[in-house]
Amino acid sequence: MTLLQTSAPDVVRLGARARRDAGVRLAAGSTLWLSLLLVTWWWVTGGGITQLGGWATGLESVGRITGLASAVLLLAQVVLMARIPVLERAFGQDELTRIHRLVGFTSFNLMVAHIVLITWGYAAGSLLASPGTLWDLAVNYPGMLLAVAATACLVMVVVTSIRAARRRLRYESWHLMHLYAYLGVGLAIPHQLWTGTDFTSSTGRQVFWWAAWGVSMASVLVWRVGLPLWRNLRHDLRVAAVVPEGDGTVSVHVTGRHLHRLPVEGGQFFSWRFGGRPGRTRANPYSLSAAPDGRSLRITVQDVGDGSAAVAGLEVGARAWVEGPYGRLSPRARSRSKVLMIGAGVGITPLRALAEHLEYAPGEALLLYRTSGTSLFVDELHELADQRGLVVWGLPGRRRAADSWLGDTVDAPTDLAALRSWVPDVAERDVYLCGPGPWADLVLRDLRAAGVPEQHIHFETFGW
Ligand SMILES: Cc1cc2nc3c(=O)[nH]c(=O)nc-3n(C[C@H](O)[C@H](O)[C@H](O)COP(=O)(O)OP(=O)(O)OC[C@H]3O[C@@H](n4cnc5c(N)ncnc54)[C@H](O)[C@@H]3O)c2cc1C
Structure with missing residues (x-):
């Protein structure tokens, strides 16, 4: 086992990477919002608001802006899941997955609104004429058959990602179907270029859309394909x-x-x-x-x-x-000198590595280890306790209640009371948490109630 520093770490130095990551999160969020603002501006200057005056033109106009916003979010989806190291480090996978889900469903809803409203508008605002218009649009307009195929791919991805459906699928099947989203994005492009004046009517628009597509596709090729291939051949x-x-x-x-x-x-x-x-x-x-x-x-x-x-x-x-x-369950998320690690079952694995890698003075790092079976790494944790001053508390036993994250050997009236009595300064610590999703949710509830600021809680769950 490598034994690192045992003196108090320099908190300012520790926080540098966490601050840089916060900057990246701000820049990424701003880029997305500015892109949405830009396409909205182009829609306004292209007569989007004026067209709201008429019923049919209004439907078409709202259909156009929903389509534009949906396209921006669809490309953001690709970037979010391209495993770009700077984003992975700044957000962590759990957070990226949460944002991906939110952006994905929003983009899909906007896409459905786009299809319905554009068709309705082209049918001169008549609901009865809309099915015929939809057929006409799909068959006679350039790129539209491909757009229909794109819609089918995206519908499949979204339907299989609704929680109830996802639970019934094996992870591998769900993941394989999810890859059709790339096909969906690819197939949607031609109809945007061939029929969408919002994409092509000025140099600025063309540069923006080509750059957005280029960056998202290149991100996938470089970071999802190229980098792993290179690393594996190298190592x-x-x-x-x-x-x-x-x-x-x-x-x-x-x-x-x-x-x-x-x-x-x-x-x-x-x-x-x-x-x-x-x-x-x-x-x-x-x-x-x-x-x-x-x-x-x-x-x-x-x-x-x-x-x-x-x-x-x-x-x-x-x-x-x-x-x-x-993953962000690493020293780079750290910005405080005192640390609390809370793990359950095999969720102890990253915390065991973290307890070895983090810098801390004796007594500054506390590990709460919840287990209802065999405890892992007992000797190694003792060694870290002896040589580094890691404080380790085992929390054995069966869960004492369905809404408790603690074992039945704990006799405090509530989990929060137990946490506060064991770690009175919990709100001043960086907290690293790892375990099954529902268990981690209960711990998160109590960490927030105990006053730990959101930016000092770093967690990862092992299930979906
Ligand atoms: C970030 C992260 C770190 C993890 N670290 C560890 C670890 O150190 N030690 C450990 O024992 N387990 C770890 N797990 C859990 C481990 O990945 C799953 O138990 C394992 O993939 C199960 O696969 P399976 O084929 O045996 O079981 P399956 O029956 O195929 O799957 C069981 C469950 O595992 C999850 N799962 C399966 N495949 C994946 C996948 N590719 N990605 C995400 N979740 C999946 C799903 O929730 C699934 O329902 C980690 C999970 C995540 C998300």
């Missing part, structure tokens, strides 16, 4: 050992070339594919369970389904392919 990761940890959990040690050049920190995760096992084309996200030391990486995996179960059977020498690193 040539191989399984070095598979070590049982008990209770259906194994640790996998991986070595590779030039690992000191892999820009990863304790607490981050990769999406992993392993050669020599069934289902090797499927990627599963696993966090590092030890701080990277420049020579090897370690993950610790609990058997919950076929992908994770197969990890125990990996052979030494098997090839590992990774995408990443991703």
